[in-house]
Structures are given as C-alpha cells and as structure tokens.
Amino acid sequence: MLARVAGRVYWMSRQMERAESMARILGVTSNLVLFAEQDLQRQNLLAPLIITGSAEAFFARHAELSVEALIEFLALDRENPSSIVCCLDWARENAHAVRWQITSEMWETLNATWLEVRALDPKRITGAGATRFLDWVKERSHLFRGVTYGTIMRGEAFNFSRLGTFLERADNTARILDVKYHVLLPSVDDVGGALDYYHWAALLRSVSSFETYRLLYRDQILPIRVAQLLILERRMPRSLAACFDQVKEAMDRINGQGDQSAKRLAYELHARVTHADIEEIFKNGLHEFLTDCLTDMDELGSRIQRAYLGAV
Amino acid sequence: MAGPHFDEMRDENGAVRAHFRSLAAWLADTPAERVAEKRREADLLFHRVGITFAVYGDENDEGAERLIPFDTIPRVIPQGEWSELARGLEQRVTALNRFLHDIYHGQEILKAGVIPAEQVLTNAAYEVSMVGLELPNHVYSHIAGVDLVRHDGKFYVLEDNLRTPSGVSYMLENRKMMMRLFPELFGRQSVQPVEHYPVLLLETLRAAAPPKVRDPVVVLLTPGQHNSAYFEHAFLAQQMGVELVEGGDLFVKDAHVWMRTTAGPQRVDVIYRRIDDAYLDPLAFRGESVIGIPGLLSVYRSGNVALASAIGTGVADDKSTYPYVPEMIRFYLSEEPILPNVPTWQCKRPEDLELVMDRLAELVVKEVQGSGGYGMLIGPAATPEELEAFRARVQANPANYIAQPTLSLSTCPTFVGQSIAPRHVDLRPFVLSGREVKMVPGGLTRVALEAGSLVVNSSQGGGTKDTWVVD
Numbered sequence: 001m002l003a004r005v006a007g008r009v010y011w012m013s014r015q016m017e018r019a020e021s022m023a024r025i026l027g028v029t030s031n032l033v034l035f036a037e038q039d040l041q042r043q044n045l046l047a048p049l050i051i052t053g054s055a056e057a058f059f060a061r062h063a064e065l066s067v068e069a070l071i072e073f074l075a076l077d078r079e080n081p082s083s084i085v086c087c088l089d090w091a092r093e094n095a096h097a098v099r100w101q102i103t104s105e106m107w108e109t110l111n112a113t114w115l116e117v118r119a120l121d122p123k124r125i126t127g128a129g130a131t132r133f134l135d136w137v138k139e140r141s142h143l144f145r146g147v148t149y150g151t152i153m154r155g156e157a158f159n160f161s162r163l164g165t166f167l168e169r170a171d172n173t174a175r176i177l178d179v180k181y182h183v184l185l186p187s188v189d190d191v192g193g194a195l196d197y198y199h200w201a202a203l204l205r206s207v208s209s210f211e212t213y214r215l216l217y218r219d220q221i222l223p224i225r226v227a228q229l230l231i232l233e234r235r236m237p238r239s240l241a242a243c244f245d246q247v248k249e250a251m252d253r254i255n256g257q258g259d260q261s262a263k264r265l266a267y268e269l270h271a272r273v274t275h276a277d278i279e280e281i282f283k284n285g286l287h288e289f290l291t292d293c294l295t296d297m298d299e300l301g302s303r304i305q306r307a308y309l310g311a312v
Numbered sequence: 313m314a315g316p317h318f319d320e321m322r323d324e325n326g327a328v329r330a331h332f333r334s335l336a337a338w339l340a341d342t343p344a345e346r347v348a349e350k351r352r353e354a355d356l357l358f359h360r361v362g363i364t365f366a367v368y369g370d371e372n373d374e375g376a377e378r379l380i381p382f383d384t385i386p387r388v389i390p391q392g393e394w395s396e397l398a399r400g401l402e403q404r405v406t407a408l409n410r411f412l413h414d415i416y417h418g419q420e421i422l423k424a425g426v427i428p429a430e431q432v433l434t435n436a437a438y439e440v441s442m443v444g445l446e447l448p449n450h451v452y453s454h455i456a457g458v459d460l461v462r463h464d465g466k467f468y469v470l471e472d473n474l475r476t477p478s479g480v481s482y483m484l485e486n487r488k489m490m491m492r493l494f495p496e497l498f499g500r501q502s503v504q505p506v507e508h509y510p511v512l513l514l515e516t517l518r519a520a521a522p523p524k525v526r527d528p529v530v531v532l533l534t535p536g537q538h539n540s541a542y543f544e545h546a547f548l549a550q551q552m553g554v555e556l557v558e559g560g561d562l563f564v565k566d567a568h569v570w571m572r573t574t575a576g577p578q579r580v581d582v583i584y585r586r587i588d589d590a591y592l593d594p595l596a597f598r599g600e601s602v603i604g605i606p607g608l609l610s611v612y613r614s615g616n617v618a619l620a621s622a623i624g625t626g627v628a629d630d631k632s633t634y635p636y637v638p639e640m641i642r643f644y645l646s647e648e649p650i651l652p653n654v655p656t657w658q659c660k661r662p663e664d665l666e667l668v669m670d671r672l673a674e675l676v677v678k679e680v681q682g683s684g685g686y687g688m689l690i691g692p693a694a695t696p697e698e699l700e701a702f703r704a705r706v707q708a709n710p711a712n713y714i715a716q717p718t719l720s721l722s723t724c725p726t727f728v729g730q731s732i733a734p735r736h737v738d739l740r741p742f743v744l745s746g747r748e749v750k751m752v753p754g755g756l757t758r759v760a761l762e763a764g765s766l767v768v769n770s771s772q773g774g775g776t777k778d779t780w781v782v783d
Binding site for chain 2: 001002003004005006096097099100101115156160254255256257308309310
C-alpha cells in the first residue's frame with residue numbers, strides 16, 4: 001500500500017476515535033458539574049482541558065470556565081484543531097483523499113457525518129441539545145468503526161485503520177484515568193473513604209465501563225479496581241490491555257521494511273500490561289506508570305510514521 | 313447553419329421517434345410525484361456518495377464542491393445511428409494517432425503540404441523531445457473524448473480531447489443511478505451496457521506498457537484531491553484496481569519509476585496521468601511544479617515507463633489543428649471522413665478574420681487553447697459591449713482564435729422545475745486506443761439547463777444525462 005495512503009487511513013481512524021473520546025469527556029463533564037461540590041467544580045471543568053492539553057489555548061479565547069465555554073471550545077470551535085468538528089473535518093478530508101482504498105460505505109459514513117456537521121446550528125448545541133450532539137458523535141464513531149470492520153478487506157488499509165483507532169483509544173484511556181485519578185483521589189489509602197460515588201461512576205461511564213465494573217466486581221467502586229479495569233482488564237475494550245492487544249495484532253499483520261524498532265516498542269507496551277500487577281503499579285505510582293505509557297505511545301506513533309507512512 | 317434545432321425525441325410532426333417510444337410511454341404512465349420523489353432521491357444519493365467537482369476560481373467554500381446536476385430523463389440513440397458514429401470515431405482517432413506518430417517521425421504530412429509545417433512545429437504543444445521516440449502500438453492518445461453535436465439531425469465533431477478528457481465517471485455513475493432509481497425502465501427495452509468501461513481502460517493501459525514488461529504495474533497519477541476532476545481519478549483507479557498516486561508517491565531511481573509503499577519501493581510501468589505535460593517533470597518542464605516527478609522524462613525517453621497520454625499529444629487536439637483533421641483522415645487512411653467537422657474559420661488567415669469581424673454577432677469564437685467553456689464568445693447571446701470587448705481581443709491576437717457558426721444543438725426532454733422542457737445537449741463518447749480501438753456504446757450526454765443556452769460545460773452550469781444506445 002502507498003505510504004501516503006496508509007497515513008491517511010491511519011489518521012482518519014485516529015481522528016474519528018479522537019472525536020468520540022472528546023464527546024465522551026465532554027458528556028461526562030457536563031454530567032458531573034450537576035453533582036459536584038463547589039471546590040471540585042473548577043477541577044471538574046479543568047479536567048477536559050488538561051486531558052487534551054489545551055488549557056492555554058482555551059484561556060486565550062475564553063475568560064470564563066463554564067460547561068458552555070468548554071463545549072464551544074472543545075466541540076464546536078473550528079480554530080481549535082482538536083475540537084470535535086475539526087476532528088470530523090479532518091477524518092473526512094483524509095477519507096476523501098483515499099476514498100478508493102476504503103469501502104464506499106466507509107466514505108459515505110464519514111461524508112454524511114461531515115455534511116450533517118456543516119448543517120449544524122451551533123446555537124442549538126446547548127443544554128439537552130449538547131447531550132444529543134455528543135451522543136450523536138459517539139454514534140457516528142460507532143457506526144464508522146462498525147462499517148469499517150464489516151466492509152473493509154483484511155489488508156493493509158484495515159491494519160492501519162486498526163492501528164490508528166487503538167493507539168488513539170489507549171492514549172485517551174490513559175489520559176482520562178491519569179487526570180481523573182488526580183482530581184478524585186490523590187492517595188491510594190483513601191479506599192472507600194469520602195469518595196464521591198458519582199465521580200467514579202462518571203469516570204467509568206466516560207469509558208463505557210460502568211456496567212462492566214458492576215458485572216466484574218459487584219461491589220462499591222474502589223479506585224484500585226477502576227485502575228485494574230481500565231489498565232489491565234483485556235476483556236474491557238477500552239482498557240490499555242485490550243488496546244495494546246489490537247495494536248500488537250495489527251503490527252504483526254503489517255508487512256514492512258525496516259520497521260523493527262516500531263514493532264519492538266509495540267511488543268514492549270503489550271508485555272507491560274500483560275504481566276503487570278495493579279498493586280505494584282500503585283506502589284510505584286499510578287501517575288508515573290501512565291506517564292511512561294503515554295510517552296512510549298507517543299514514541300510508537302513517531303516510529304510508525306517513520307517506518308511506514310513516510311517522514312512527516 | 314441556422315435553422316430549427318433537431319428534437320431528439322420528436323420528429324418534425326411532433327410524433328415520438330421510434331427509439332424514444334418506450335421511454336415516452338413510461339413518462340406518460342408515471343405520476344409526476346413519483347418522478348419528482350426519485351429526483352430528490354438521486355440528489356441525496358449523489359451528495360452522499362460525494363460525486364462532486366470543484367469549480368476553478370470559486371473561492372466561496374460552499375461552491376468549491378458542487379454536484380453536477382443529473383437529469384433523470386435519458387438521451388436515447390438507436391443502435392443503427394451509434395454504429396455509424398462508432399465507425400466515424402474509430403476512423404478519426406486512428407487518423408489522429410497516425411498524425412501524432414508522423415509529426416514526431418517522418419513528417420510526411422508536412423512534406424506533402426497537407427498541413428502547414430509551421431502550424432505543427434511552432435505549436436506550443438509540439439514537444440521536440442518526442443522526436444524519434446518509438447511508442448508501443450504507435451499510440452499517443454490512449455483515451456480520447458470526442459465532443460459531438462447534432463445539427464439538423466446530423467452529428468458533427470466539435471472538438472477532439474486527446475490528452476486527459478474527463479467525464480467518463482459521470483457516464484458510469486449516471487447509468488448506475490438510473491438502474492437504481494428506475495429498474496423497471498430497463499425491463500422495457502434493451503439498453504446496451506457501459507459498465508465494462510474500466511475493464512477496457514485497464515486493458516488499453518496495459519497494452520501501452522514497455523514491451524519487455526510481462527505483468528505491467530499501472531497507476532493513475534492525479535494532481536491531488538483539490539483538482540476539479542479528483543472524483544473521477546479516484547473512481548477510475550478504484551474501478552480498475554490500480555493505485556491512485558500523486559507526484560510525491562513516485563520517484564526515479566536506476567532509470568525506472570518507483571512508488572513509495574508501506575513495504576518499500578515498487579516499480580511502476582504505466583502511468584495514466586491526469587496532469588498536463590508542463591507539470592510532469594520539474595527537471596524537464598516547469599521547474600516550480602510540485603505535482604510532478606523529477607527525472608520522469610529521462611525514464612520515459614529510455615522506454616522504461618509508459619505515459620498515457622504521451623507527452624506532446626496536445627498538438628493534435630489544439631483548436632487550430634482541428635480544421636485539418638478531415639484532411640488527415642484522407643491522407644493517412646485514404647478514406648472520406650465519416651464524421652464531418654463544424655465549418656471553422658481561422659482568424660490567423662486575413663480573409664477569415666475579415667469575415668469573422670463582419671459576422672461576429674452570429675458566430676461562436678473560441679480561444680485556440682481554451683477548454684471547459686472558458687474564454688469563448690457566443691455571438692447571438694452576447695451584449696453589444698461584450699461583442700466589442702471580444703472583437704478587440706481577437707484583433708489584438710488573431711492567431712489565438714477560431715470561429716464557427718452558432719450551431720442549433722439538438723434538444724432532449726429534460727426536467728426543469730416541475731415540468732419537462734426541451735434543452736440543448738451534446739455527446740462525448742470515449743475512444744480507447746491500445747492494440748486496437750475500443751469504446752463502450754454511448755458516452756456522456758451534457759445538457760444546458762438554462763432555456764435556450766448552448767453551453768453544456770459543467771463548470772458553466774451544465775448538467776448530465778444517462779445515454780442509452782438501444783436496439
């Protein structure tokens with residue numbers, strides 16, 4: 001497959017996944033602020049900006065920190081390159097460039113999404129309208145992933161699409177857990193203490209794991225189990241373990257040249273969550289563990305770029 | 313050549329012609345709401361599939377990607393008429409390829425004085441680097457789109473597009489759309505298929521490969537996704553199952569052309585290029601071109617890669633060469649032309665210029681190297697100011713213009729608003745030249761949607777129709 005084309009497919013999938021992650025983060029934030037106490041309110045509102053590393057850009061454009069301003073900036077702002085509408089634009093732009101290498105169903109899904117976004121009236125994306133919009137974004141991402149999985153030939157386009165999707169998802173899960181954990185509970189000893197049930201439930205819901213948690217642990221929500229679920233539980237499709245399974249599988253199928261260093265790092269990340277123990281991760285520091293993972297994922301992204309997608 | 317225009321559906325007494333009868337009966341039987349609903353469905357489908365084109369110079373984001381209006385009433389051509397057209401097209405394109413081979417080799421036609429030597433040799437599209445180069449099957453124009461118009465019932469060739477004619481994707485998508493929307497219509501009469509065009513195209517391109525290559529790798533080279541015909545490039549690459557490449561995907565090494573893939577470099581043997589000569593190789597042509605491949609020309613000249621169409625083909629479809637095509641047919645094939653030219657005055661000739669200036673308000677005047685309906689004057693439709701402005705432009709540079717009578721293009725019933733009205737149409741069949749000449753029955757019918765308008769170009773608000781060749 002052409003290096004340029006593989007790059008388009010990879011980024012198209014990353015951007016669609018990123019739009020979904022952003023919708024999840026914003027959905028849970030607008031929910032959380034309904035319940036939060038005053039002192040937590042600001043941290044809750046800041047969290048999406050910290051997760052996406054865009055606090056500075058936000059305050060350059062908005063004086064007030066509010067749910068409305070967050071939605072305006074992270075969902076609708078065309079000047080913000082990681083906003084939902086920008087991700088959807090880029091995903092469609094990338095698809096447009098390779099529409100002959102993807103299936104017509106994939107292209108039509110992204111193009112229809114883009115057409116709807118263009119027709120969107122930003123004034124209606126507030127309150128219940130915002131929830132509907134964020135749900136719609138998640139649905140379009142589910143649809144795109146399903147359509148991709150259900151229609152595309154098992155070849156390099158499929159491999160690079162999977163690689164993009166799961167690297168992006170792992171990145172997002174690690175960031176959400178890192179930031180939220182920091183906001184909610186600085187100390188591991190505080191198990192079952194004054195934690196706010198709603199916050200933990202919201203965190204789990206933001207990665208579609210609330211029901212899974214209940215099913216697996218049938219217990220009150222304990223931070224260490226949340227971490228276990230989001231990092232090590234490979235049956236949970238948004239966990240790091242599940243994502244690295246998919247990343248490794250995709251890398252195994254890709255037929256490349258001079259890609260040893262990229263493959264080696266993918267295997268290392270996979271091994272790291274396969275043989276880990278959650279108590280030990282906590283002992284050495286969850287934040288440190290997640291930061292290392294994020295740094296290595298970033299490096300893996302660069303190596304993939306160099307090995308397969310042409311220098312950028 | 314003034315006179316009443318030819319109605320494709322009805323004869324002079326208003327009776328429906330035999331080959332249109334089945335369609336006319338269906339139109340009469342089908343409730344207007346149902347047809348209107350189908351038209352809306354067609355619009356929606358075209359939009360969702362993203363069959364769009366970009367318009368040059370349109371800065372407005374809304375207009376940058378636009379649908380070409382699709383009319384749901386097909387244009388019908390009886391088999392007998394098509395057979396004659398097909399013979400004429402094969403004859404014409406064969407002669408044009410013979411001409412191209414000749415002017416880059418023995419130049420017999422120039423020596424015989426049939427065409428003035430300076431007309432060819434000083435033409436901007438004449439490429440000296442092509443002299444003496446042997447091309448497989450002696451084919452220069454592998455894909456030709458010949459524009460035909462019908463006046464008083466007779467088909468005339470309006471122009472030859474020998475380099476990178478576009479529109480074939482609309483021909484294919486229009487047929488697909490009609491079969492999806494009105495399957496019952498295809499049960500009523502047998503419409504000849506066009507769906508195998510991509511197979512014929514790939515066959516034609518493979519036949520152009522360097523002779524020593526056994527299993528040639530074909531690619532389609534596009535300027536990129538912002539090109540007005542990008543949809544077509546992508547569509548054809550997909551239909552043929554070949555890579556759609558941009559200049560940056562290709563590079564020259566060891567006297568061959570290679571493409572960059574995720575698994576390392578792969579050799580390329582045939583490039584169906586949809587970019588102009590001037591942009592192909594920044595080392596040989598325009599140095600500032602960022603869409604070309606440095607060193608391509610040297611590989612091409614060594615015979616290690618084929619280009620379709622060949623470099624230097626443009627000299628044969630230039631509007632100033634067009635008047636000589638009937639003579640080419642006689643010279644190379646010793647046959648009388650089956651398809652006539654539209655009478656053409658060349659403003660570079662003083663006597664022609666005088667006549668054109670006298671009758672400017674009745675004529676169509678075109679730039680010799682213009683295309684897409686840009687840079688032309690339609691006398692009868694122009695205001696006095698437009699006429700005078702154009703007159704000044706022609707007088708300043710007469711050699712840059714040709715003139716033709718304003719043809720009364722034939723009309724075909726077309727949906728306009730809520731009703732059906734006659735609108736002017738042309739026809740562009742696509743002629744493929746590999747080891748032999750092939751084409752699918754029909755072509756792209758373009759329709760001028762404005763009442764009375766003769767401009768069918770999509771960049772100027774024209775639409776398209778499915779074209780049926782029926783038994």
